[in-house]
Amino acid sequence: MDYIKKSLKLDNVCYDIRGPVLEEATRLEEEGYNIYKLNIGNTAPFGFNAPDEIIHDVMYNLKNAQGYCDSKGIFSARKAVMQYYQKKGIMDVEINDIYIGNGVSELITLAMQGLLDSGDEVLIPMPDYPLWTASVNLAGGKAVHYLCDEESNWYPDLVDIRAKINQNTKAIVIINPNNPTGANYPQEILEGIIKIAKENQLIIYSDEIYEKITYNKQKHCSIATLTDDVLVVTFSGLSKSHRIPGFRAGWMMISGKKYHAQGYIEGLNILSSMRLCSNVPSQYAIQTSLGGYQSIDELVLPGGRLKEQRDLAHKLLTDIPGISCVKPDAGLYLFPKIDTDLYNIKNDEQFILDLLIQEKVLLVQGSGFNWPKPNHFRVVFLPGEEDLKIALGRLHKFLNNYKQ
Ligand code: PLP
Numbered sequence: 001m002d003y004i005k006k007s008l009k010l011d012n013v014c015y016d017i018r019g020p021v022l023e024e025a026t027r028l029e030e031e032g033y034n035i036y037k038l039n040i041g042n043t044a045p046f047g048f049n050a051p052d053e054i055i056h057d058v059m060y061n062l063k064n065a066q067g068y069c070d071s072k073g074i075f076s077a078r079k080a081v082m083q084y085y086q087k088k089g090i091m092d093v094e095i096n097d098i099y100i101g102n103g104v105s106e107l108i109t110l111a112m113q114g115l116l117d118s119g120d121e122v123l124i125p126m127p128d129y130p131l132w133t134a135s136v137n138l139a140g141g142k143a144v145h146y147l148c149d150e151e152s153n154w155y156p157d158l159v160d161i162r163a164k165i166n167q168n169t170k171a172i173v174i175i176n177p178n179n180p181t182g183a184n185y186p187q188e189i190l191e192g193i194i195k196i197a198k199e200n201q202l203i204i205y206s207d208e209i210y211e212k213i214t215y216n217k218q219k220h221c222s223i224a225t226l227t228d229d230v231l232v233v234t235f236s237g238l239s240k241s242h243r244i245p246g247f248r249a250g251w252m253m254i255s256g257k258k259y260h261a262q263g264y265i266e267g268l269n270i271l272s273s274m275r276l277c278s279n280v281p282s283q284y285a286i287q288t289s290l291g292g293y294q295s296i297d298e299l300v301l302p303g304g305r306l307k308e309q310r311d312l313a314h315k316l317l318t319d320i321p322g323i324s325c326v327k328p329d330a331g332l333y334l335f336p337k338i339d340t341d342l343y344n345i346k347n348d349e350q351f352i353l354d355l356l357i358q359e360k361v362l363l364v365q366g367s368g369f370n371w372p373k374p375n376h377f378r379v380v381f382l383p384g385e386e387d388l389k390i391a392l393g394r395l396h397k398f399l400n401n402y403k404q
Pocket of ligand 1: 245
């Protein structure tokens with residue numbers, strides 16, 4: 001009998017990007033199959049390397065990085081992050097407003113643990129990067145999903161956001177640029193969100209991990225640059241833009257109405273101390289990464305590998321009958337819509353599992369991103385052109401035999 005059970009706190013916590021379908025893929029790999037992995041935004045296996053300067057500086061500082069550091073992070077890293085935001089125009093940011101973490105992931109859970117009591121609600125985009133929903137639920141709060149509208153470039157639906165606010169609502173989360181949709185929000189939408197937050201005294205959490213991976217003329221805008229009278233907590237890091245997800249280097253910056261949040265900030269400091277500090281060697285990559293030449297530009301400009309692969313994957317997908325897809329402006333993912341009247345898809349996890357077993361292609365079902373219908377899935381366009389052609393060609397072939 002299974003008498004050692006997981007805690008009740010985990011009842012509503014799930015992270016399906018690494019869920020049961022991935023377990024089946026691992027089992028198939030152990031049997032010797034080659035799996036085409038279009039499932040996780042992990043740059044390293046696809047030949048995207050970190051700039052040499054980063055590897056050099058981390059190695060150079062390794063000897064100095066043996067001890068614990070200040071629980072909010074080493075001075076040079078926090079100073080570099082502070083100056084990074086000052087240069088964007090946020091003038092009141094101080095070194096104490098910066099927390100370095102083991103990736104943005106650790107800081108998202110920390111920020112939610114520090115805020116929520118039972119019954120508190122947080123507005124989360126739908127679809128979302130599921131760590132947000134999981135972290136709210138783990139912290140004892142309630143994730144309430146607002147619609148990002150596919151018909152409007154996947155931008156947040158401000159009417160839906162307003163409709164979902166009540167006296168328990170504490171905060172609104174935006175993921176900008178978005179995972180999984182690739183939307184890069186224009187200033188009007190961000191201003192609309194600030195207005196709502198101000199009127200309802202909500203904190204804004206802005207996850208900007210893809211801020212440097214934009215493909216079109218419209219560059220990314222950090223919502224924190226547009227307000228000084230709402231509390232904004234901004235998250236970003238080096239995992240994607242500097243191709244070092246394994247180093248675990250991210251940060252959180254608090255700006256705006258800080259003087260009304262001293263209690264919350266004290267809580268964040270306690271939680272930050274409890275994890276002692278974040279991985280010290282990788283913090284030496286932060287100053288190096290934020291200053292100087294930004295090699296990510298080569299990958300996202302016309303002719304750059306990521307931009308080319310985005311275009312190819314988009315074309316291959318939308319050539320399949322019954323599939324449409326808003327072309328992502330940013331990020332590493334496509335979130336296509338599939339016609340469930342044409343294809344035999346009632347349960348999207350089953351569809352993704354059947355594809356994996358038959359064609360050895362691994363995608364993630366839309367419900368893994370808290371999307372309520374079985375009519376979406378996520379495709380990572382990091383694999384090279386040849387692999388994208390093979391994998392999406394197999395999806396096409398598979399769907400020919402998956403009709404109603
Ligand atoms: N936020 C979003 C939107 C992501 O897509 C990811 C990773 O895929 C993360 C946060 C986690 O990033 P990190 O590697 O900094 O923990």
